[in-house]
Amino acid sequence: MSTIPKIVILGAGYGGILTAQRLQKELNYNEADVTLVNRHDYHYFTTHLHMPAAGTDSIEHTRVSISKLIDEFKIDLVKSNVQEIRLSDKKVVLQDGTLSYDYLVIALGGEPESFGIPGLSEYAMTIRSINSVRLIRQHIEYQFALFKADESRTDRLNFVVGGAGFSGIEFVAELADRIPKLCKEYDVDPNMVNVYNVEAAPTVLPGFDPELVDYAMDVLRKKGVQFKIGVAIKECTPDGVLLATGEEIKSATVIWTGGIRGNRLVEAAGFETARGRVKVDDYLRAPGYDNVFIIGDNSLMFNPEGRPYPPTAQIAMQQGVTCAQNVVSAIRGKEMKKFVFSNKGTVASLGKGEAIASAFGKKYKGWVAAQLKKLVDIRYLFTIGGIPLVLKKGRFL
Amino acid sequence: MSTIPKIVILGAGYGGILTAQRLQKELNYNEADVTLVNRHDYHYFTTHLHMPAAGTDSIEHTRVSISKLIDEFKIDLVKSNVQEIRLSDKKVVLQDGTLSYDYLVIALGGEPESFGIPGLSEYAMTIRSINSVRLIRQHIEYQFALFKADESRTDRLNFVVGGAGFSGIEFVAELADRIPKLCKEYDVDPNMVNVYNVEAAPTVLPGFDPELVDYAMDVLRKKGVQFKIGVAIKECTPDGVLLATGEEIKSATVIWTGGIRGNRLVEAAGFETARGRVKVDDYLRAPGYDNVFIIGDNSLMFNPEGRPYPPTAQIAMQQGVTCAQNVVSAIRGKEMKKFVFSNKGTVASLGKGEAIASAFGKKYKGWVAAQLKKLVDIRYLFTIGGIPLVLKKGRFL
Incomplete structure (x- = not known):
């Protein structure tokens, strides 16, 4: 173990990128080594994938180079596939190497759930x-x-x-x-x-x-x-x-x-899972591993009514923010913060110029809801990349 | 048989379109019924197909609606597949009907020649x-x-x-x-x-x-x-x-x-063929049938050195012009004209900005040849559709 703690983040989706960006902002110089591992050298907007899939928008509006989102002087970026998470060794086996960690953030994407339907x-x-x-x-x-x-x-x-x-x-x-x-x-x-x-x-x-x-x-x-x-x-x-x-x-x-279900790597790591997802504690930590945080598609959390939150971009991003705070607190020996989901509302796009939305207790449909959808997209771009990213990737149709 | 002769043109490729347009121009009112049969309602530029095939130009630059090229008050357009040419009955069997003719112009496209290579x-x-x-x-x-x-x-x-x-x-x-x-x-x-x-x-x-x-x-x-x-x-x-x-x-x-080889329908009609092509006489007529003209991919003609002309757009167009003249002459009982190929040169495109050309006894390459290629394309558009077609379909890159 090096003199400064090693933080490894697996996955640069909504949760992983937010964690990395907040760590980059919060951590002091030489306070920790942060490594972000991702299969591709780009981050993509999962909530936007339905458009290039249908061919109604381009791939380039749907992804951004990770090096544009994080400061590579502060965070190491490793482009590789994760093969195995070895909790007992505090190691992650990649396709082309091994990383050891003191703190691990599992922000890997989920997998399609086929419910056993043949074919x-x-x-x-x-x-x-x-x-x-x-x-x-x-x-x-x-x-x-x-x-x-x-x-x-x-x-x-x-x-x-x-x-x-x-x-x-x-x-x-x-x-x-x-x-x-x-x-x-x-x-x-x-x-x-x-x-x-x-x-x-x-x-x-x-x-x-x-x-x-x-x-x-x-x-x-x-x-x-x-x-x-x-x-x-x-x-x-x-x-x-x-x-x-x-x-x-x-x-x-x-x-x-x-x-979708949780990533098979999480199950394979030995965690107890329900549909591949791990029930994390209030601080987003995996049961039995105070140094392992799980956010996004692989984490299972329940709302006050006792129903699991669906895995959305919104919750993954909020978890990323809290996760980064809690990792910093852990390093500094301070008290961690409980994660509380704050529902900002939901918008479903229905194609060009049409959508439905529930937000702030109100219902919206048609053109107004479609504008809300754009606002959500633009706000996300702004959050991770500021105005330059909004101008580069935003769709102002 | 109606009181005025019926002319049927099979195929609206280079040869067929030129024949139809010239007949439309030459024939007097009620001098003949002209029917143009084509599988599609558009004419396409075969010499341009390599571009949309590779995806370097659009389909819309490669075809034009036939109704934009001929006057449907003067020529009947039938969109159908030819099934059979019945020379003895002077009939053409279409997928959805039958046409009888007094004069037939076979301007159907050829077929790929696989030389018996398996698979x-x-x-x-x-x-x-x-x-x-x-x-x-x-x-x-x-x-x-x-x-x-x-x-x-x-x-x-x-x-x-x-x-x-x-x-x-x-x-x-x-x-x-x-x-x-x-x-x-x-x-x-x-x-x-x-x-x-x-x-x-x-x-x-x-x-x-x-x-x-x-x-x-x-x-x-x-x-x-x-x-x-x-x-x-x-x-x-x-x-x-x-x-x-x-x-x-x-x-x-x-x-x-x-x-390419001749169209199988031509062989099936009973003509003697060499690779599906019929050796026509100097007036472009099929052997034994003074009322049947064959032009383009299905006609076999020899140059003065005794070698067969390759089937090109250039020869098909020239044949179309002579064919129309000869059909009109036949109807009017006048003397027909011998077909003489006039070689205007050859240009082969080599992709963006590159080509080679032989024309008027000279050799051209590179940018100059690429301009010649564009000129050939534009001249063709002008020939069949005038300035409007040049403006609509021409590529001025």
Whole structure:
């Protein structure tokens, strides 16, 4: 162990970036070594991925180089894949090396949860990274090109989105906006294209106000989305999906947005998990390890009513701020702060110019909600990168 | 048979459009019924297809609605596929109907010639229509997206262009121009990408001046093209190509440009053909059928040295003009005109800002030749659509 403590942060998503930035600000010179480990040299805006996935916005509006967000004189950046977390050794094994830590912040992203539905991990695509959304975007456009080369394959014009939570609804809205453009580009009759949204739960956007849910479904139906709500996907095959109703939807494109679970590395580290997530204490620490903090997709916390908070960007960012404070307090031997989630509201985009939002006890829809969505995006860019990042990545449409 | 003769033109490519436009101009009111049959409602610029195929220009710069080129008050336009030419009945069977004719102009496009190489028609793509180039463009970009989803598949970054004639060279040049942009867009190291041009003949661009050929190869090598000249493709497989040398190139993308043959419908009509092409008389008429004219890809004519003219846009257009004159002469009982090819020169594009050309006994290369190429394109647009078409479709980069 070196004379100054080593802090290792795994993952540069919402939680990891906020932790790193706050540590960079709080720590005095030579007070600690901070290393941020990330698979890519860029940070991406997970809540924006549905747009490049559908092809309605560019990849470059969806990511930023990490070196633009942190000061590399103060924080070491290691681009590598994490292979293993060795709690007993206080080491992290990377694809190309090993890091030892005194304090560890696990801010790794979650993984798609397929709920054991056969074929889903083989044949469905998921919206979870820059690479995955590039694949989805190109796959969709390729179906149009393939269809024009063999017009008997009308199933190539069927698109199935599994899951009607946040990601599912926001993606299906963008896809519905994109279809007319693809039809024009490829001389395809829009009536031949089918966009299905299949959800096993009895409603879309669970947790949202029913009036807003109705509004959202109405907007999406008008854009051409066909809902199958309260219908589970029984199996995903190379030819499409089989539904619990016995119906088969033939499709070469299934996008699964049905949920996420914790990262398998966390389970493999030996923590007790529920769907891959670890119940952390009030200070965001893993049970039994006072020097290990878990935030974001892999942390499990309960609201005052005893229900788990869903893993969102908003909670990950707030956890990042508290986590950084608590790591500094631990180093300084000061008292740590309990994490309290402060709900700033929720906005779900419904494609161009449309959204629904609940914030400050009020409901918003349509144009106003769409402006709120932009505000949330811009505020985030400002938080992590100031005005230069807002100007570079912000969409002012 | 109606009281006025019926003229049917099959195909609205270079030859067919020129024939239709000249007939429209020459024929008096009620002198004949003219019907133009085409599979699509647009005419496309075959000599420009290599650009949208590589993704370096748009589809909309490569086609024009036929209704913008002909006067539908004077010529009937039928959008359909030709199924059969019944010479004995003077009928043409379409996918959705039958047309009878007094004069027939066969201006259908040719088909890719695979020279019996196994697997080529199954696994290789060809540059021959708007739909086929959209497929090629999307297929190429999809390989980059797939590679980023599974970086072990480096073969997805190998691209094989079979054939180093006009189409092969012009396409491989555009592809080489496009690769750096795709690499940037997908965060791929350009050194991982391989573009191969494989040609069985001992030289690229046969018929071109050797000095210009050397220049062309030099330009393309600098753009990263790897040549395998004098090497035949023995087989095309789902995994790539096997060469006559025993070498295998792993690739998910094989584009075959090795030659074209006549349309199978022409052979099926009962004409004697050589590689699907019919040796026409000096007046462009099919042997034994004074009322059937064959122009473009399906006609076989010999130059004064006894060698067959290659099927080019230039000869098809000139044939279209003579064909229209001769049909009018036939109707009016006047003497027909012999077709004489007038070589206006040849330009091969080598990608952005580069080309080689032979014209008026002179050789041109580099920037000057690239300007000549643009001039040829613009002159064609002007010929068929006047200044409005030049302004709408011309590329003035």
